[in-house]
Amino acid sequence: MKIAILGTGYVGLVSAALFSELGHQVIGLDIDEPKIAKLTKGKVTIYEPGLDALFNKHLLTGRLSFTTSYKEAIPDADLVFICVGTPPKADGSYDSKYVYAAAKSVARHLKKYTVIVIKSTVPPSTTKEVKKIIQANTSVSFDIASCPEFLREGSAVNDSLHPARIIFGVESAKAEKLLRAVHQKLTAPILVTNPASAQMIKYASNAMLATKISFINAMAILCDKVGADITAVSAGLGYDPRIGQSFLDAGLGYGGSCFPKDTWALISYAQSLGYDFKFLKQVDEVNNQLVNYFISKIKAHFNGKLSGKTLTVLGLAFKPNTDDTRESRSTILINQLTKLGVRVLAYDPVVKGEFSDVYQALTNSDGLLLATEWEEFKELNWAKVKRVMNQPNIFDGRNFLPAEKLKKLKFNYLGIGRS
Numbered sequence: 395m396k397i398a399i400l401g402t403g404y405v406g407l408v409s410a411a412l413f414s415e416l417g418h419q420v421i422g423l424d425i426d427e428p429k430i431a432k433l434t435k436g437k438v439t440i441y442e443p444g445l446d447a448l449f450n451k452h453l454l455t456g457r458l459s460f461t462t463s464y465k466e467a468i469p470d471a472d473l474v475f476i477c478v479g480t481p482p483k484a485d486g487s488y489d490s491k492y493v494y495a496a497a498k499s500v501a502r503h504l505k506k507y508t509v510i511v512i513k514s515t516v517p518p519s520t521t522k523e524v525k526k527i528i529q530a531n532t533s534v535s536f537d538i539a540s541c542p543e544f545l546r547e548g549s550a551v552n553d554s555l556h557p558a559r560i561i562f563g564v565e566s567a568k569a570e571k572l573l574r575a576v577h578q579k580l581t582a583p584i585l586v587t588n589p590a591s592a593q594m595i596k597y598a599s600n601a602m603l604a605t606k607i608s609f610i611n612a613m614a615i616l617c618d619k620v621g622a623d624i625t626a627v628s629a630g631l632g633y634d635p636r637i638g639q640s641f642l643d644a645g646l647g648y649g650g651s652c653f654p655k656d657t658w659a660l661i662s663y664a665q666s667l668g669y670d671f672k673f674l675k676q677v678d679e680v681n682n683q684l685v686n687y688f689i690s691k692i693k694a695h696f697n698g699k700l701s702g703k704t705l706t707v708l709g710l711a712f713k714p715n716t717d718d719t720r721e722s723r724s725t726i727l728i729n730q731l732t733k734l735g736v737r738v739l740a741y742d743p744v745v746k747g748e749f750s751d752v753y754q755a756l757t758n759s760d761g762l763l764l765a766t767e768w769e770e771f772k773e774l775n776w777a778k779v780k781r782v783m784n785q786p787n788i789f790d791g792r793n794f795l796p797a798e799k800l801k802k803l804k805f806n807y808l809g810i811g812r813s
Contacts, residue, residue: 395576398423398471400496402433402460404440404550404651404718405513405543406477411445412554414452416579422460423467433460441717441744444551468503473572475511475541476500476524486658487666490520497524501531509569511539515597515656517663518590521563537569540589542596547650548715557582563592597663600656601674606641607648608680614644614811615687624811625793644811645792646723646765647684649712654681654721684810685726689734691808692761692789701735704784706759708752709766710742717744723791724765743768753782761787767794776803 395418399410402424410422424430432439436450452458461467468474478492493514500510510528512521525538540563545553560582564570570586577584587595610631614624624644632639648654657678664671693700712722719725728738740747741755749755752771756762756779764771772795780786780803788800790809800807 395419395472395572396470397421397576398467398474400424400467400474400476400500401478401492401514402426402429402439403477403479404442404547405545406475407433407438407440407449408442408445408545408550408554409475409477409513409543410458411448411452411551413576414455414458415448415555416576418457418576420452420458421467421471422458423462423464424460425462427462430460430462442550443548443715448551464499464503468500468508469505471508473509473511473576474500475513477513480514480516482655482658485662487662488516488655488659490516490523493520493524494527497527498531501528501536504528504532504534504536507535507537507568509537509539509572511541511573512589512593513541513543515542515652515659516593517597517659518593521589521593537564537566538589539564539569539573540592541573542592544596544599547718548713555580560584561592561595562586563589565589597656597660600652601660601677603641604648604653604657604681605674605677607653608677610642610644611647611684611810612680617811618691622811627811643793645684645794646688646727646810647681649721649723650718651720654678685723685730688727688789688791688810689730691810692763693734695787695789695806695808696760700731702737703760704737704739704758705731705761705763706755707731707738707740707763707765708742708755708771709764709768710740710745710747711766714766714768719745722766727763727765727791742766743770753778757782758784760785761789764788764790764792764795767792772796776800776805780805 397413397418397420399406399422402422410420414420429439436453438446438449476493476496478496480488480490483489493516521538542561560577562570562573610628613627617624628642631637631642661671661674707724707728710719710724712718731738739755741749741752786805788805788807793809797807
């Protein structure tokens with residue numbers, strides 16, 4: 395089948411590579427000319443393990459191409475996937491102007507029946523508005539559908555090729571048939587519902603995961619107060635099949651492009667419907683408290699005096715295996731520490747910074763602050779770390795580093811919720 399992907403951000407690029415791998419003819423469209431020029435030359439514009447190889451494989455097979463022209467991308471497409479950004483407004487709601495602009499441009503270039511699929515994360519009311527826009531700008535028959543993405547940054551390629559579930563929000567049997575045909579090589583449960591329900595599933599999924607993270611972090615604070623170990627508590631919870639182990643790692647909280655934004659958006663959307671989503675507000679509030687809580691533990695270790703200290707933050711991306719720093723806890727941590735008079739050094743394996751070597755970033759430091767759980771940080775030469783640091787203090791914001799080993803090496807180790 396012929397597929398047009400609108401938007402070449404994170405979701406758009408992964409989707410384009412996926413559908414090419416599934417054997418379809420895919421054209422990616424973006425109005426950013428320099429970006430399209432790079433993509434056409436095989437230069438992937440985001441860091442995502444495995445994407446570069448898949449991407450360039452299908453540039454060579456000819457199943458994947460890019461353009462800035464709606465006239466080139468839309469007329470022959472059987473399906474158009476809208477994957478443009480939906481940035482948050484000041485009140486937390488999504489700004490859907492790019493979705494609406496894309497819908498209008500698509501409508502003006504339709505030449506035959508096409509299924510227009512919203513993959514961008516949007517509130518349920520968006521589908522009706524997109525449908526109105528397209529109807530006002532074309533006489534060609536079409537169907538609107540929703541097919542939300544559930545990709546995890548850092549493992550998006552594997553998630554796309556081996557999804558846990560596929561959701562179709564459709565209004566006609568014809569649209570469902572085409573979506574099934576496009577995804578037929580994937581072995582995953584398929585749930586067919588209406589567009590509003592499909593979009594609500596996306597909201598609910600991220601809100602539930604954010605809730606688990608904030609819950610375990612609130613429990614970690616209690617563990618600190620009573621001398622319990624949150625890692626043991628998490629393990630005990632995880633043995634219960636009704637709860638499971640995933641998303642029960644305590645630390646600095648969630649960041650990135652999805653959980654914060656989608657949580658704010660669901661709170662705002664509920665408010666627009668006359669419902670005060672107090673429960674989810676608390677989830678967000680707990681998450682917002684965690685960096686300051688971590689800093690308070692560090693400050694207490696230094697007897698309340700942080701001004702003039704040199705501290706090294708390891709990890710700038712919001713999670714490992716990505717270069718995405720949106721809503722990164724590291725950014726908030728660095729800003730807060732700087733305001734307290736701390737000289738902050740930082741290093742990340744992928745995000746470019748001042749240092750190209752982790753040991754340089756740790757030289758003459760009064761403390762190592764682990765903010766992102768990159769695997770390589772667990773395997774550092776700890777004897778060398780201790781030798782280059784001014785003081786052997788480790789503040790583990792993800793409870794990720796080998797605590798017992800570090801204590802044996804005479805480091806002052808401090809995690810979150812750990813005895």
